[in-house]
Amino acid sequence: MNPKVDDFINNAKKWQPEIEQLRLLLLACGLTEELKWRTPCYSFEGNNVALIGCFKEYCALSFFKGTLLQDSNGILSKPGENSQAIRFFKFTNLAEIIEQKSIIKAYIYEAIEIEKAGLKVNFKSNTELELVAELQNTLAKNPNLKTAFQALTPGRQRAYNLYFSAPKQSKTRETRIEKYTPRILNGKGINDCTCGLSKKMPSCDGSHKYI
Structure with missing residues (x-):
């Protein structure tokens, strides 16, 4: 243990x-x-x-x-x-x-x-989206995260990529990716509600903060 x-x-x-x-x-x-x-x-x-x-x-x-x-x-x-x-x-x-x-x-x-048996999941490729370098590196080092990210809808992938690529400093981009890794592994988009308390599910409108 x-x-x-x-x-x-x-x-x-x-x-x-x-x-x-x-x-x-x-x-x-x-x-x-x-x-x-x-x-x-x-x-x-x-x-x-x-x-x-x-x-x-x-x-x-x-x-x-x-x-x-x-x-x-x-x-x-x-x-x-x-x-x-x-x-x-x-x-x-x-x-x-x-x-x-x-x-x-x-x-x-x-x-x-x-x-x-070394079995792998065959994923549908998404060649249209050019991922920010820090996200590409993280996915390459973490096959399970790559699996979860590729399982997201194209819209959710784009939303994450846009958010991760926004900071000017590479370190800040890496910090954002690390912070949102659990959410990606759980199949959630960046705007999806994970608490279940927001009024506009599945998106999170922040209303849960006042409950």
């Missing part, structure tokens, strides 16, 4: 029991635990396999190459309509995780086998 994940769980304002149970299942399957993008991340031989995410209305177990899972039970969800790779479980209480324990572990083991 990674002490950084211990701190994450201890400081979580919601979903602590659910996170702990998912953590035990992931570790029981032999995955390595780390804290990446401010969230628990689980890998196999250096390759990211799954993330635990906390949202307002549910706790999620996301698979980086979820689209390659057979999902014979038909229970995985897509972060967005055009998501090409990531798929995830939604849980609203601890009982749901316990009841589906064997199913969840089966999906985790299948995801591990996908990594063992």
Whole structure:
């Protein structure tokens, strides 16, 4: 168990029991635990396999190459309509995780086998958009982020690229990319609401700040 994940769980304002149970299942399957993008991340031989995410209305177990899972039970969800790779479980209480324990572990083991086999997700290319250099470099170093970014709609990709390219200094551009990496990995656009409290969903109009 990674002490950084211990701190994450201890400081979580919601979903602590659910996170702990998912953590035990992931570790029981032999995955390595780390804290990446401010969230628990689980890998196999250096390759990211799954993330635990906390949202307002549910706790999620996301698979980086979820689209390659057979999902014979038909229970995985897509972060967005055009998501090409990531798929995830939604849980609203601890009982749901316990009841589906064997199913969840089966999906985790299948995801591990996908990594063992070296399978890759085939993405639709987007040759029209010229990405800012810092974003190109970051995506090249982080295949999972590249996977998530390419799964975004063209409009969301352009919005991110425009925002990242705005600062004059390279360091500022890199800082922006780092800050928004978790949002991209969760399949969210730069203007999408992640708190679920804004009045104009899925966009964020800032109204949640006053609730």
